[in-house]
Amino acid sequence: MTIYYSEDHEWIEVEGKSGTVGITDYAQNALGDIVFVELPEVGEDYAKGDEVAVVESVKAASEIYCPVGGEITAVNEELEDNAALVNTSPDADGWFFKIEIADESELESLMDAAGYKEFIAGLE
Amino acid sequence: MSVENNSSLLKTPLYSLHEDLGGKMVPFAGYLMPVQYPLGVMGEHNHTREKAGLFDVSHMGQVVIKGDGADKWLETLVPGNIIDLKTNRIRYTMFTDENGGILDDLMITKRENDIFMVVNAACKEQDIAHMRANLPAHLELIELNDRALVALQGPMAAAVMSRFAAGADQMDFMSYAEVSICGADCFISRCGYTGEDGHEISIPADKAIEVCKTLLAEPEVEAIGLGARDSLRLEAGLCLYGHDITTDTTPIEGSLDWSIGPRRRAEGGFPGAERILSQLNNGDASKLRVGILPSGRAPAREGTEILDTHDNVIGIVTSGGFGPTFGGPIAMGYVKAEYAKTGTDIFLAVRKKKLEAKVADMPFVPQRYYRKPK
Numbered sequence: 001m002t003i004y005y006s007e008d009h010e011w012i013e014v015e016g017k018s019g020t021v022g023i024t025d026y027a028q029n030a031l032g033d034i035v036f037v038e039l040p041e042v043g044e045d046y047a048k049g050d051e052v053a054v055v056e057s058v059k060a061a062s063e064i065y066c067p068v069g070g071e072i073t074a075v076n077e078e079l080e081d082n083a084a085l086v087n088t089s090p091d092a093d094g095w096f097f098k099i100e101i102a103d104e105s106e107l108e109s110l111m112d113a114a115g116y117k118e119f120i121a122g123l124e
Numbered sequence: 125m126s127v128e129n130n131s132s133l134l135k136t137p138l139y140s141l142h143e144d145l146g147g148k149m150v151p152f153a154g155y156l157m158p159v160q161y162p163l164g165v166m167g168e169h170n171h172t173r174e175k176a177g178l179f180d181v182s183h184m185g186q187v188v189i190k191g192d193g194a195d196k197w198l199e200t201l202v203p204g205n206i207i208d209l210k211t212n213r214i215r216y217t218m219f220t221d222e223n224g225g226i227l228d229d230l231m232i233t234k235r236e237n238d239i240f241m242v243v244n245a246a247c248k249e250q251d252i253a254h255m256r257a258n259l260p261a262h263l264e265l266i267e268l269n270d271r272a273l274v275a276l277q278g279p280m281a282a283a284v285m286s287r288f289a290a291g292a293d294q295m296d297f298m299s300y301a302e303v304s305i306c307g308a309d310c311f312i313s314r315c316g317y318t319g320e321d322g323h324e325i326s327i328p329a330d331k332a333i334e335v336c337k338t339l340l341a342e343p344e345v346e347a348i349g350l351g352a353r354d355s356l357r358l359e360a361g362l363c364l365y366g367h368d369i370t371t372d373t374t375p376i377e378g379s380l381d382w383s384i385g386p387r388r389r390a391e392g393g394f395p396g397a398e399r400i401l402s403q404l405n406n407g408d409a410s411k412l413r414v415g416i417l418p419s420g421r422a423p424a425r426e427g428t429e430i431l432d433t434h435d436n437v438i439g440i441v442t443s444g445g446f447g448p449t450f451g452g453p454i455a456m457g458y459v460k461a462e463y464a465k466t467g468t469d470i471f472l473a474v475r476k477k478k479l480e481a482k483v484a485d486m487p488f489v490p491q492r493y494y495r496k497p498k
Contacts, residue, residue: 032351033166035446036421036453038475054475056423058165058446059351080421 004107005116006067011091012099014107021067022095023055023086026120032057034086039075040097046070048106053096055086064096068106074098136182137272137329141336145347152350153245155183160349168352169448172318173489176278177348178339181317185248186271186326189239189255191263198232198239201258203375203394205385209234214298214313216383218375219251224396224403225371226378227254229363233300233313240300240311242273242324244365272332277322277356280344282494285312285323288338292323296496306334317353319360319491358454359447361415361486367426368413368442368456376403377458379413412464415486416441416455416472418479423453424472430459431471431478438463441472450488459483 003013009027012019028034036056046052046066053064075097078085086094101107111119133156142149147158158180160168171177189198195206204217211234219227228247233240243251255265276285282293289303295314303310308331316322327335339345354364363369369378374396381404388394392401403409418424423446430439444455455472463470468483 032160032164033448036423038422056446058169058355058448059159061423061425083421 003113004067004110005113005119006065006110007119008065008067010064010067012067012107012110014101017101017104018073019068019070019099019101020095021052021097021099023064023090024116024120025090028087028090028094031055031062032059034083037079037083037086037096039079040072042072042075044072046072046099056083066099067110068099068101068103070099070102072097073100134183136180137332138180138182138274138336141333142180142347147347147349150350153183155245157183158347158349160351161347163346165349165351165355166448168346168348169355171346172278172320172348172352172356173449174279175344175346176276176281176284176322176342177318177352178336178345179275179277179348179353180272180336181275181324182272182332183245184273185243185245185251186268186273187241187243187248187252187255188266188268189241189263190237190266194239194263195234197258197260197263199388199393201255201395202230202232203384203388203397203400204232205388206232206234206239208385208387211236212300214300214315216298218369218380218383219254220375220394220396220400221371222395223371224374224376224399226365226369226373226375227251227371229365229369231313231315235300246366268326270329272327272329273324274327274332274336274339275316275318275322275324276339276345277316277318277320277348278344279321279492281320281322282314284339284342284344287342293494294496295323295494297321297493306331306338308335310335314494317360317362318356319362319487319489320356321492321494354443355445355448358443358445358456359450359487359489360491361456361488363413363456364443373411373413373458374400374403374409376400377409377411377413407461409461411439411458412461413442413456413458414464414466415484415488416444416457416470416481417484417488418453418455418472418481420479421453422474422477422479424455424474424479424481428455428457429473430457430463430481431473432463433469433471435471435478438470447488454488455481456486
């Protein structure tokens with residue numbers, strides 16, 4: 001099991017061909033209080049970089065991009081009633097969806113934990 | 125926005141205080157303003173509804189008109205009843221254009237010897253030019269550029285104010301007084317933009333930080349940014365100029381009929397009176413501002429198209445978001461007049477989806493203004 005990070009502040013935890021996707025603590029902190037998450041439908045296909053979900057804070061809507069291409073196999077239905085889980089547990093209970101990764105080589109362009117830490121340090 | 129661009133932005137007299145408080149500064153109406161503090165938009169919103177919040181609104185324009193008959197002259201520019209306004213009372217009205225469109229909305233206070241007004245930041249230059257272009261020689265227009273303006277709002281706001289200005293908690297809603305706070309000559313107005321009780325406080329710029337620090341030292345008070353100011357006013361059903369009311373909307377289309385009293389309706393005499401009074405008397409406004417309640421959890425933002433059951437566009441959302449106190453998404457916007465009745469089923473085109481919604485009464489959260497016992 002390995003966790004990768006995108007420059008758009010998504011994380012993907014990979015186990016075999018299956019990935020679980022969420023947004024990072026840095027992202028939830030920047031977005032502020034999250035009140036609604038629009039999730040994709042199970043069975044839909046997305047390419048790497050596609051807009052796959054939308055996160056709404058009190059003030060604004062922000063797009064979430066698919067870190068790798070593939071088919072959506074599950075979504076976190078808990079978020080429908082409790083979007084604030086993204087704030088309180090961004091890297092665990094606040095996960096967004098699971099995806100069947102179409103092309104594992106797409107993971108190579110993502111960062112590991114140390115790389116992402118360096119990346120966000122450069123943003124501040 | 126780049127640092128270079130930020131350098132052309134104006135700062136209010138409270139800028140350094142915002143930085144000290146950890147405010148996240150963003151460009152707004154030509155100023156660098158705090159959108160939120162470390163408490164966050166939701167926390168700041170809830171704090172204001174539960175206790176008291178202090179807002180910097182110094183970017184707004186403060187103007188005085190001096191001279192005999194200033195009230196009568198102002199009535200040539202606004203549809204509000206200013207002549208009959210009693211001393212130390214405040215009225216909400218708007219500058220209208222020849223087509224009845226709204227140039228800005230504003231608060232007018234009749235003081236003992238002059239008229240004091242507060243106009244929107246984004247419109248102040250244009251408002252002042254508009255007034256100067258119409259100003260008779262015997263009247264004087266003075267811009268109070270040396271004063272800050274803050275709002276103290278919330279159910280505990282008046283109690284806090286009364287610690288520094290005795291009797292402030294007994295002032296009626298929409299009344300005005302001049303008081304000394306920390307030795308500074310302040311103008312206090314019992315009004316605001318949150319739906320809560322409270323005051324707006326005009327403070328000499330050089331004393332603004334001291335007065336605000338004094339208020340913030342009270343246990344009930346937190347600094348509140350523009351983010352929460354927006355969600356609070358939306359829950360209260362209050363218009364944001366440039367969004368919910370513009371030159372393309374009249375006061376009647378904007379559902380602000382209540383702001384035009386009987387005498388002005390009978391006499392007219394303000395820009396666009398023909399169209400505005402026709403809409404008022406004949407009910408022939410083609411669109412109306414309404415409250416909108418999406419039935420799901422997804423907020424509908426400004427610019428969202430409003431549809432009928434057959435996917436025809438019947439209007440547009442002008443303000444929309446999530447109401448923390450209401451506990452769900454809320455919006456306001458314009459619909460064709462035949463769809464304006466409360467309870468009408470409408471649809472919102474949010475990201476290629478068609479979400480169910482209903483036309484709803486406003487405010488979404490009851491207003492809690494102070495009414496003096498008779």
